[in-house]
Amino acid sequence: MLIPRDFFARPSVEVAPDLLGCVLEHETADGLVAVELSEVEAYAGRSDPASHAYRGKTQRNAVMFGPPGHAYVYFTYGMHFCVNMVCLGEQGSASAVLLRAGAIIAGEDLARARRTRGPIPEGPVFEGRARLASRDLARGPARLCQALGIDRSLDGADVCVAGSPLRVRAGAGNPARSGRIVTGPRVGVSSAAEIPWRFWYDGDPTVSVYRAHVPRQRKLVTP
DNA sequence: ATGAAGATTGCCT
DNA sequence: GGCAATCTTCATG
Numbered sequence: 001m002l003i004p005r006d007f008f009a010r011p012s013v014e015v016a017p018d019l020l021g022c023v024l025e026h027e028t029a030d031g032l033v034a035v036e037l038s039e040v041e042a043y044a045g046r047s048d049p050a051s052h053a054y055r056g057k058t059q060r061n062a063v064m065f066g067p068p069g070h071a072y073v074y075f076t077y078g079m080h081f082c083v084n085m086v087c088l089g090e091q092g093s094a095s096a097v098l099l100r101a102g103a104i105i106a107g108e109d110l111a112r113a114r115r116t117r118g119p120i121p122e123g124p125v126f127e128g129r130a131r132l133a134s135r136d137l138a139r140g141p142a143r144l145c146q147a148l149g150i151d152r153s154l155d156g157a158d159v160c161v162a163g164s165p166l167r168v169r170a171g172a173g174n175p176a177r178s179g180r181i182v183t184g185p186r187v188g189v190s191s192a193a194e195i196p197w198r199f200w201y202d203g204d205p206t207v208s209v210y211r212a213h214v215p216r217q218r219k220l221v222t223p
Numbered sequence: 224a225t226g227a228a229g230a231t232t233g234c235c236t
Numbered sequence: 237g238g239c240a241a242t243c244t245t246c247a248t249g
Contacts, residue, residue: 074244076243078242
């Protein structure tokens with residue numbers, strides 16, 4: 001049922017494709033939300049310029065340097081959280097798999113409430129606002145975290161024990177979602193952009209749309 | 224102390 | 237396709 005820690009005790013590039021189809025679930029007082037993963041990205045440690053661990057251990061990425069099977073949650077762009085599964089680190093290095101997207105298979109109402117500002121639309125359209133499509137609830141790393149209610153308080157959470165609020169279990173082997181796995185460059189990374197360490201189910205509607213990295217315009221200096 | 228960039232998203236034209 | 241939002245983190249470009 002739950003994924004054993006040994007599963008994560010491998011290089012992230014090996015773990016990443018095997019995580020597709022697995023289920024991440026988060027249980028809170030509000031209820032349980034579960035997502036079947038359809039898109040992930042592997043990040044290595046000191047050898048990977050795109051990895052948060054590239055420049056060594058800091059307060060933010062400390063969990064990446066710890067034992068495998070724990071969640072590394074970081075905050076970015078002043079408003080978004082993203083969650084990784086920590087994998088085997090080679091000699092003081094660190095590696096992890098970023099969970100980028102998936103299909104909500106439990107707690108969809110709660111997921112939609114978290115992903116919707118204000119009252120939850122009932123029909124196709126509510127007060128001019130379109131009801132969020134099911135496929136968009138966890139379509140993207142920050143959306144996935146929002147749908148599951150994941151924030152920095154879960155940084156370091158052990159996902160391999162039954163008593164944890166955040167855990168990973170094997171998928172049901174849903175044939176409709178177990179399409180062919182394809183790979184490509186990672187999304188939004190500014191360096192090592194050519195390395196094809198993004199893995200996803202070909203044609204799956206919950207996979208996020210690819211966006212190349214675009215450096216933001218520097219703030220204008222006023223004379 | 225300070226500033227630049229960021230493993231993104233949603234809304235705009 | 238373009239760009240603003242928003243603030244933590246890290247290096248001091």
